Amino acid sequence: MPTLTPPTRLEERLRPGGGGRPPQDPVPFGGGGGRGPEGDPAETWKLAVWVGLAGIVMFFSAIVSAMIVRRGGGNWHTVDMPQALWVSTLLLLSSSAAYEVARRQLGGGSLERLRRWLAISLALGLGFLVAQAMGWSQLIHRGVFVGESASGSFFYILTAAHGLHVTGGLITLAYVTWRARSPRPWPTRSAAIDAAGVYWHFMDALWLALLLVLVVYG
């Protein structure tokens, strides 16, 4: 707390820690160590992913709250979930599981398994997008379009937005898979795979949340 009386001894003020904080610094660095010897790129990238996810959550929250408000506005026809969505959900969850298997090879596992399971995860992720597209075509077949149906328009915008974010994740996945071909690990390999894993698993959680919203409020 700021003090009323001024410091009486110069030495006390000049001791490391004086000037606003108790003498013991809880972390060796002020922050995560930055680019110094104490810095950990994996921690930095994971922090960045979590920060980014906060922004993404706000984006989807805005659309979901718009949906809940709009639902009360009348002219709302419930949309039954297209069958393809159950398939796509399974594919996405499997993709995450596969990614985890790959990720756990870091720190002593087999490079072969790392490469294989990354590729499997990528394939399953692509499968998710394909299944989502099939879900869209099933809806169109049923006559639910973007414009005329309020519930339909929310279905499309939520799945499209999520799909776009998944696509971004897939591009990252593809990049990581491709670079993992090389037997020599590049310096930030673990950091990249770790951080990308956080994002990829979050896409799952986000999808499950959106599915819940669509089923309950759609």
Added chain:
Amino acid sequence: MGVLVALLIWALAVALAAPFVWGPWQPPAAITEIARQIDEQLQLTFLLTGIIFLVAQFALGYAVLRFGRKGPEPASATEGNDRWEVLWTSAAAVIFVGLTLLGYSVWAEIRFDQGRADSPAPDLTVEVVAQQFVWNFRYAGADGRFGPAQPELIDDSIGNAVGVDRDHADGADDLITARLAVPVNQETELLLKSKDVLHNFFVPELRVKLDTVPGLTGRLRIRPETVGTYEIACSELCGLGHYKMRAYLDVMSESDYESWLEEQAQYLY
């Protein structure tokens, strides 16, 4: 130079504050009880914020004046004062929140009480239907009931700006006028609607305004006490003609109002 800065700060503060008290630009005379209550709240807010404003600007100028002078004393080494901090934080919180709590009752009276099932019926109900860029007013006519209205029936060319169903018994006698006439000292409820985009019904003498939202009906009750003609100025950007979307509120004596109604009935088609 500190002197110059201080003097300028003080001069500007006075120049900003003085016209509020002594300048000619004031709200027009209030014509309802609600408007007078709003004026009271306005005065109180002026008083309290005026004091805070002048004290803060004075202190700022004084600090520059006193400590902007070259002198041998070094700056003081304190870095805060918890007691002062708590004091002015509490004072600010009490004044700010207190002001809005004091204004609660007039807000509640305008907005909470209306539309409640148990509030007494108004003496008159008029529909205000805004459109780009004119105001339409609908009266229920002799039967006292508004006829049903549909947007499909809107036809400005024959004077049915509101889309009232003339074939329906209730709708046959509805009056659609270009001026809002109300009897003095009676409570009129205004039902605010819009045909196209957002508009806002505002009469400075009433001190109240409310958006007209398409798809919703807003409610505003007024009990004007002074006969006269007052301008209604649209107060929500509604397009190119926003600046000239103006109509008139005519507050009339009871007998004048009845005559006006009869006269309007002649234009019924």
Added chain:
Amino acid sequence: MSEIAEIVEIDRHPAPTGFLRRWIFSTDHKVIGVQYILLALLAALVGMTMSLLMRVRLGSPDASMGWLETLFPEGAPGGVMTPEFYLALVTMHGSIMVFMVLTTAPQSGFGNYFLPIQIGTDDMAFPRLNMLSFWLTALAFLVMVGAVFVEGGAPISGWTAYPPLSALNVAAINGTGQDWWIVSIAIFCIASLLGALNFITTTLAMRTKGMTLMRMPLTVWGWLSTAVIGLLAFGVLLAAGILLLMDRQLGTSFFLPAGLVINDQLQDRAGGSPILWQHLFWFFGHPEVYIAILPGMGIVSHILANFSRRRVFGYRAMVYAMGAIVVVGFLVWGHHMFVSGMSPYSAFVFSVLTMVVGVPSAIKTFNWIGTMWGGRLRLEVPMLWAIGFVSVFVSGGITGIFLGQPSLDMFLHDTYFVVAHFHLIMGVAAVFAMFAGLTYWFPKMFGRAMNPVLGHLHFWGTFVGVYAIFGPMHFLGMFGHPRRYAEISGVDYLSANGAEQLHSFITVAAALTFVLQLVFFVNLIWSRFAGRRVSEANPWEATTLEWVTQTPPPHDNFSGRLPVVQRGPYEYSLPGAPRDFLMQCNADPSSEEGA
């Protein structure tokens, strides 16, 4: 560079070569910072010109101006501005100023340049992402300007773009430039989100040894707080913009209710709510105004400490106040909607919270005065701007107390009282902080001093000028003059109350103040290339890490030797110290080198 007692060595990465890599597609946070500042200055010039044209219309409504017709034959046929042109100016002025000036320069401009240096690191956490953010912002600006020139005309729905006016793609009522406007905003949102991510990660992960959170300069706290707000708010604007675009182009009905009759045509939409847009927009929009002001608050605290030779009064309270503004700032958006048809019960809750959010700002104001109190003030140009900031911040903030009360807002909403309020706070105070920052850091950034005579001329004139412009707008509001009126001839009580005279006065004041800003631009450009050279690292005798590096800083800021921080950021005037300041990173107080 001063001798730093304790350092941490890091790998150096070589500076880029070649004109493109060094100045155009640079990943150096300092270059990107300057790019943002230049973009903001360009946008400010465009925005100011637009406002001047608006003032010409309002100040001389009947005059037919030949030059106006020459420049804008479609917008001002016969030398008289059309309502379309006026409202397009209103929309574009607001959008460009709020987004391209107030959201870029204070945060992305100064923040990019000085955040890494002030926390003792060599660049942002993600330099290439940083570069992407800038170029996306520049693209957004281009698209925004493009919205003016499209075939269907510029949007006329204001920077707030309320539907149904903004959501209906009907050429007669709104320009089709609205679509471009939405796209521009969307790109800007993405750029801002990426920037916020960079700022937060950098501040949390990249601080040098000894730079604990409570030793960070208040400028850094300002940028961090702003980044947190931006991270949580821009996603909502992006979502709203997408929904609005869908309503315009895909036939959806998010914001459009049934029964709309436009130009005698019944529109085929149903179930949407115009108020939903307002909720989404203002959920972003209110935090946005804190984005505009918080960096400025940090800069002002920083400069007041430096030029008062005192620690910031109540450093901790300042930090907590910023935190309170971030949190409570997200809970008050409804005060823009008191008369929108929103529930009056929630209006009351919003009102109480709005009053609460005024308290941390009051704390900061008292603390600024407290910082100066007992100091030895050095009234250089940056300090004058900081003092001016406090004055206009008080003036602009105090009218918020009126508008935050719904009973009073019923009278004052959408009048010039509101215009006066937000211009004093955003258009003046935030800009004063930008001038303070520019004049303060200019020597460090460019190794030259700005001309003090021009600097004084600019300050004194502008300080008077802004009060002359926006003071009278309060009085216009007092008799109920509505906003966004292209002219005042359509409503009698306006001229009856002297609106014409006030408008003329404001226009003259605006024109003079505008010319003064050109003095500033001249000073900026001239000083950059021909100003008195500054070679010392610490010309203002300041304490924070940016004054430890060379002037101007090398590509990686500290040449691979990151300073270790020993003390708080504002150790001025310690009794017994050899000089009246102690830098954050030196341990030996008795050394001759500036301590």
